[in-house]
Amino acid sequence: MYAVIVGCGLVGSRVAAMLSRDGHNVAIIDKRSESFANLPSEYDGLTLTGIAFDEEVLKLAGIEQADVFAALTDNDNVNIMASAVAKNLFGVKRAIARVFDPAREKTFKALGLEIVTPTVLGAEQVYSRFVMGENSAHLYISNNDIEIMEHEYQPKRKEEQVKDIEVHGEIRVAAIIRNGKSFIPDELEFLHKGDRIISIVTVASLHKAIKTFGDSNNI
DSSP states (O other), X not given: OEEEEEOOSHHHHHHHHHHHHTTOEEEEEESOGGGGGGSOTTXXXXXXXSOTTOHHHHHHTTGGGOSEEEEOSSOHHHHHHHHHXXXXXXXXXXXEEEOSOGGGHHHHHTTTOEEEOHHHHHHHHHHHHHHHOTXXXXXXXXXXXXXXXXXXXXXXXXXXXXXXXXXXXTEEEEEEEETTEEEOOOTTOBOOTTOEEEEEEEGGGHHHHHHHHSOGGGO
């Protein structure tokens, strides 16, 4: 995969480094050359100093061969403009924009852009900590119809099995992480104290899931 990234701050540099580490071709653009100091020494992709939506800079970054483009600066307008140029002018199939204002998300999705909203993700993480405690995480997907939840299993009775905590059509155990290794369990798998359970939950059954998984001290 060939990826072009705009913004070499903490997020952009981390994404670029991960892609490079995994063997992908990466070019990263930033208006300040000193921002490239955020990249680790093992990063072996391109670095270009310039404006995010400058056509010549994008061409030098290889935008015409790019499979994916991501604008990850701390400026919504820059991210949207750069992503729109990448997608509409250069025909990049996937253009991802970091957008801080959740109210603008639907508008920019209508332009065919993939949106990442740190404000929403941060709020969801805080909410998750409120209702589930520090050993949990939420990820909202599919326009908030479904959530993926991660929590540490707290036994409520002896010899509890996966089937005992699942609810047909509402709560499904997708994976268990035990002693650092993950696996997909069947319904007869016994749960162990300290297991981390990855569950798929409908938003409509969120309260039921919190009662099932949550520490009563946090509800």
